Every structure is written in structure tokens, then in C-alpha cells.
Amino acid sequence: MSKIKSFDLSNAKLTQLVIHKVGNKTQEEPIELADFEIELENFSPLYKSVMDYFLRSFKPGPMYHFDTPEEKESLRDNEMFEAAEAIFSNPFEQFMTQSREMSKLLYQASTHPRIKGGEFFVAMLKDCVVDGDLVDAIGLFKAEHKEMFLKVGEKTDIGSFELEQNEGVSVKKLDKGCLIFQTEEDKGFKVMLKDSPTKSVEALYWKESYLQLRPREDNFYHTKNYLDLCKGFVEEVFNEEHAVEKPAQIDLLNRSMKFFNDKEDFNVVDFENNVIEESEAIEAFQEYKVDFQEKREIPLFEEFKVSKEAVRKSKKEFKSIIKLDKKINITISGNEQNIEKGYDTERNQHYYMIYFNEEE
Incomplete structure (x- = not known):
């Protein structure tokens, strides 16, 4: 059946x-x-x-x-x-x-x-x-x-077709x-x-x-709100202004998306401990969450069923690419600790150094 x-x-x-x-x-x-x-x-x-x-x-x-x-x-x-x-x-x-x-x-x-x-x-x-x-x-x-x-009509008496x-x-x-x-x-x-x-x-x-x-306050609504919260936290708090480099920002977005992809049920404590991890970042996230709710006038539940459709629709908003100049893109899907940012004083340019074990 x-x-x-x-x-x-x-x-x-x-x-x-x-x-x-x-x-x-x-x-x-x-x-x-x-x-x-x-x-x-x-x-x-x-x-x-x-x-x-x-x-x-x-x-x-x-x-x-x-x-x-x-x-x-x-x-x-x-x-x-x-x-x-x-x-x-x-x-x-x-x-x-x-x-x-x-x-x-x-x-x-x-x-x-x-x-x-x-x-x-x-x-x-x-x-x-x-x-x-x-x-x-x-x-x-x-x-x-x-x-x-264009509409082609019937054949006329003179042997051609009408065109309108x-x-x-x-x-x-x-x-x-x-x-x-x-x-x-x-x-x-x-x-x-x-x-x-x-x-x-x-x-x-x-x-x-x-x-x-x-x-309508359903699982799609709750899931989408939390994903928007995660994205907003990275853009407004977990950023360069607070000494967080791009690779770490993208890594947090990736881990947030993976959490919602893998879980059937959302629990905020589980999310904070396994995704955000560091106590200072968790505290900043909690403060941002209060402000996020007040500004948008929306409820953020601590537990709900994850809507996979909301996750799918939000994926394109979670950018995992660092764009450099006009033609250089670095895609990060994990291991952000293997990427190091620096500045070359002789060349007067920024650089990223990437560490890896083997090339596929």
C-alpha cells in the first residue's frame, strides 16, 4: 500500500x-x-x-x-x-x-x-x-x-498561409x-x-x-526562524569585527546546516553544545537570540520537529564560499582549522594558507 x-x-x-x-x-x-x-x-x-x-x-x-x-x-x-x-x-x-x-x-x-x-x-x-x-x-x-x-492560420486561396x-x-x-x-x-x-x-x-x-x-506557526516556521537566526548571528556577531575570520564563520554555518540536516528533532541545548561549542560564543548566541526575537516579533521554540523542506529552501542562503578579488573562490565544507589567513608585507597582499594530507 x-x-x-x-x-x-x-x-x-x-x-x-x-x-x-x-x-x-x-x-x-x-x-x-x-x-x-x-x-x-x-x-x-x-x-x-x-x-x-x-x-x-x-x-x-x-x-x-x-x-x-x-x-x-x-x-x-x-x-x-x-x-x-x-x-x-x-x-x-x-x-x-x-x-x-x-x-x-x-x-x-x-x-x-x-x-x-x-x-x-x-x-x-x-x-x-x-x-x-x-x-x-x-x-x-x-x-x-x-x-x-505568432499564429499561423489556414491556407488561403492564393496558396499561402495566414500569419497573425x-x-x-x-x-x-x-x-x-x-x-x-x-x-x-x-x-x-x-x-x-x-x-x-x-x-x-x-x-x-x-x-x-x-x-x-x-x-502559520508549524515546524516549517520554527525551523526557518532558527536557520535565519543562525545566519543572522554569523553576519552580525560571529564576524570579522569580533575577530572571527571568514573560514570560521563559514564553518559555523556549515555545522548549523548539517545539524538540521541530520536531526529529526531540534533541541536548543543540544544545538548550542554541539554546534557553537565555545562558552563565550554560546553566551553571545543567547544574547543575540533575545534581540532577534524582539526585533522580528517571532517566537523561538526550544524544541520542535525539524522541517526538511525548510532546511532545503534555506541551503542556498548559507554561503560556503570565500570570494577573493574577481575570479578566485574557495569552497569550505569543513576542517576550517586547516585554513590560515595572513598578510604578505612584501607583496602588500592578503593570503590564505591551506594545510592538507593528500590531494584527490
Whole structure:
């Protein structure tokens, strides 16, 4: 018997779909609301392209909840939460009405001059697997960028083929995406965003101004916070200003990543004793941790299950390379004590001396 995946959208089915057009309010672009849903023939080539376009960008990662708006007292003051709740309660009666309300809210949030207008797709999805549960979902997808393409038509009477230039949405890239899962309603539903590496104004307005989300405090959240803490500690405290050379900094980052890679369960005392090791460094780490929590207003738990997905996503942020001038890179994956930094007064240049037993 095959194991049920924790996160799986491969069998999700599209049951309702509508497209609205939402412009930039500040630029006085219009909002155009549809009156009817779109019907797609199940599992037709168009249906498959649309579903791939909608869902391809969603990978296991951070989850969110709808948040209580600032200066408000209840989650129900979040109009997006209210609209989603209404759709889930009665999809066939509420879907069209609430999709229009969601479009109006997006228009109200589209005020920064860099926000592009575009097509706004609202979809009802069934059979989504999230944390091992089979749930329904509301999908919100926005297409902002258009691409030019050539269309070759039918052969004409004079023996040549027609050629047209058209503009349309590329199915290769989804600009903005959100999945609202029908679970944990009392906490604000489980919400997932399309994975985006940027923290640009365009990306943040979708998450913060429009949807008004807060992180879901799960193992991914706790693991990511601790990895960010480790990275911040090296960058701000365990650095050259405090007489810590680059090889030692990278070694601490490598050992931190290895700890999270190898462990199923995180324990802060275990981490401090086996990764940071030296008492003075542990004391500095503990002081930095207090400041880190206060500045970011986040909790740092002393024990939790390690999220391997959070570890995987953070690896690219943990740099293990010393870059020298423009074309010299030294990659450090361990044994930082075998690297010695110095300065040659005759050549007026810095140098690294590397000790090793044998060359492979």
C-alpha cells in the first residue's frame, strides 16, 4: 500500500472558474467583472494547460493564516477570510458573488504604481492533499505579464498561409498565486502562496495588503526562524569585527546546516553544545537570540520537529564560499582549522594558507 503524500495537488480537480480583469487603481485603470463562470471540458488539452498553469508553482513550504487586520478585533474583519468562508459554505450559490468581492478588494489594494493590472482567475478546486488530508481549496491567480506570439492560420486561396501576431498570457509562469484550503477555519484557514524568491513591493502587496496573512506557526516556521537566526548571528556577531575570520564563520554555518540536516528533532541545548561549542560564543548566541526575537516579533521554540523542506529552501542562503578579488573562490565544507589567513608585507597582499594530507 503506497504512503499518502503530505502535500499533493496532482489529482486536484477544477469544478468552478471565473476570470475578472483588475487594473491599477492609482493609474485609473478599470476593473472589469465577469457575469458568468467559464466552463472547461474536463481533462481536455485546454483544461490540462490551465491546471498546470495554476498549480505548477506550488511546492511544499510555508503556510499562512488569514490575520486580523490592524486596529480590528476579529478575524471576521478580514474581508478575504469572510469571502472564502462564504464560498466554502455554499460554492454553487456564493462562488460568483464572492469572486467579484475578492476582485474589488484586489482593486482597492492595487495602489502602488509598480503594481501591474491583469487577469484575475478565481477557481474552486477539489481533492487537494494538504498535511495528509483531502480538502477543497479556493485558488486565486493573477496574470500580469503578456507575451507576443505568432499564429499561423489556414491556407488561403492564393496558396499561402495566414500569419497573425497576438498577445496573450504565457502558461509557463504564474505571476501571483494563492491557495486557500478548507481546513483550520477557526485559525484563519490554511493558506499557501506561490513560491516567490523576491520581497518586492509587487510581491508584498499581494500577501500583506490584499490577503492580510500571518505565518502559520508549524515546524516549517520554527525551523526557518532558527536557520535565519543562525545566519543572522554569523553576519552580525560571529564576524570579522569580533575577530572571527571568514573560514570560521563559514564553518559555523556549515555545522548549523548539517545539524538540521541530520536531526529529526531540534533541541536548543543540544544545538548550542554541539554546534557553537565555545562558552563565550554560546553566551553571545543567547544574547543575540533575545534581540532577534524582539526585533522580528517571532517566537523561538526550544524544541520542535525539524522541517526538511525548510532546511532545503534555506541551503542556498548559507554561503560556503570565500570570494577573493574577481575570479578566485574557495569552497569550505569543513576542517576550517586547516585554513590560515595572513598578510604578505612584501607583496602588500592578503593570503590564505591551506594545510592538507593528500590531494584527490
